[in-house]
Amino acid sequence: MSDPFDARKARASAWFRDLRDQIVAAFEALEDSQIEGPFAGLPAGRFEVTETKRASDDGSDAGGGLMSVMRGGRVFEKVGVNVSTVYGQLGAQAQKAMAARGVPGMEQDPRFWASGISLVAHMQNPHTPAVHMNTRMFWTPHAWWFGGGSDLNPCIEYDEDTAHFHAVQKAHLDPHGPGLYPDLKAWADEYFFIPHRGRARGVGGIFMDDRNSGDWDADFALTQDIGRAFLPAFLPVTEKRRNMPWTEADKDAQLIHRGLYAEYNLVYDRGTKFGLATGHDANAVLMSLPPLAKWV
Template identity: 50%
Template sequence: MSSESPAPDSVVEQRKQRAEAWFTELRDRLCGEFERIEDELVGINAARLAYTPAGRFQYTPWQRDDSSVADPGGGLMAVMHGRVFEKVGVNVSTVAGHFSENFAQEIPGTEATSGFWACGLSLVAHPRSPHVPPAHMNTRHIVTGKHWFGGGADLNPIVAHEPDTRDFHAALKETCDTHGDDYYDRYAAWADDYFYNKHRGEPRGIGGIFYDYLDSGDWEADFAFTRDVGLTFLDIFPRLVRRHMFTPWTEKERAYQLFRRGRYTEFNLVYDRGTRFGLQTGGNPDAVLMSLPPLASWP
């Protein structure tokens, strides 16, 4: 992690506000698009879900309890249970406080201070149809004695569709190539390594990109890349959902979907950085564990 010269406090505060405003705007745009998809479901899948109304997001605010700072922050959970999405959450949180002594040793920029500020958006979608791929996307900005961006997006199909894999990676590659010649190769490889259930010896899905500690020395460029990751996901994932949401599914496919959700759950509880960060910093457990599917199974 490289770093530009320390910015004045006023500039740091302006950057925090801009990052938080963007994550909030992106959440609203994602939620709006997912609700539009809920209204579009027709045909056989709509008939089998005749008593399931089109979903709408329910918003639940939460506050962080930390007397060590004047404003410890909190977040807003946005969760929807619907016809297309059995569960989808798009949460934004803005928190501040101090790391525990042990956890601070794992975080850059805590040599002189244990204080932190963090804001980010976390999205996890668990579609009802096994043919619609589950997906995850997260982008965040963190400030300690240093500052950086992180995030990424990955796809976790139940029923493999090669065109989905191709189009999802192509969209991410185009975005990465706009910002750095080596971004896609680095961040796609990082995703393959990160989104991997080591205890199972198997990947969580078909990958995507993952990046962390992004501080190129140009805050504006790093922020622009992070915004574009979110916008790329906003474009490509709804297209994949609409591609498959009218396809009928079998009970055998549904059973396999619940099995794969079990594998997804294992990753998020054992390896996921966001889960660990949220729990270690006193986040709302319901918001931190929003990523877990509504139903899953194990053999």
């Protein structure tokens, strides 16, 4: 007997793949644009695409996805855009984590299905901000939910860039309810905070997790609009900053800020912890780490 959620799973998985294709095309087009300064002589970057597999304990099919990574481009020093659809049974550690979050029925039936897109971009020019985006759907026999968001991570902050990024997010969220943007902005401010440093890792954005209003279609539409907001929020900022002159002090500030980003992703990020705990391809899970970083 087929799962009544099968059609919904297929819709969500197809959407994440389509969003991935849009973003990859837009980023490669940006690499083809006019570049000035020390990176102008580099060839335009292109994504290298690798299939990923989730490792199951018994060797059975457990899903996988695509890892798309561009390195050493003219605009992007390293950017990864990953999609995956994985399934199987959660191990004891993951079951415990899910139960702690209030997911029911983990002891009785630890099956799961998860699909999503995850993106992290680290830029060549220190004036161009790093960025993160992900959206995902998670299902168990007893529960389902959506999660994700995006946040901007500049090492050199510009108020107008922050205002633009947030304004686009708000415009995409407002049709889903006037109180949603303030709530998801506050959630991002809390989630992307680094306690051991006493500061945020960037200038925020939007974030949600465990989203289940009881209306799957409404929650899926919201998740799609979070994804649709990404390119119009990020591309204009990148286009504005990619050709700005920079100094070695600027580059040093960028490397130090990347160290902050790495600390957060390795210590606190839920997606990193879940991916490693459930046996997904480690290179894909750790795609978010910068190519170079520095600590003082």
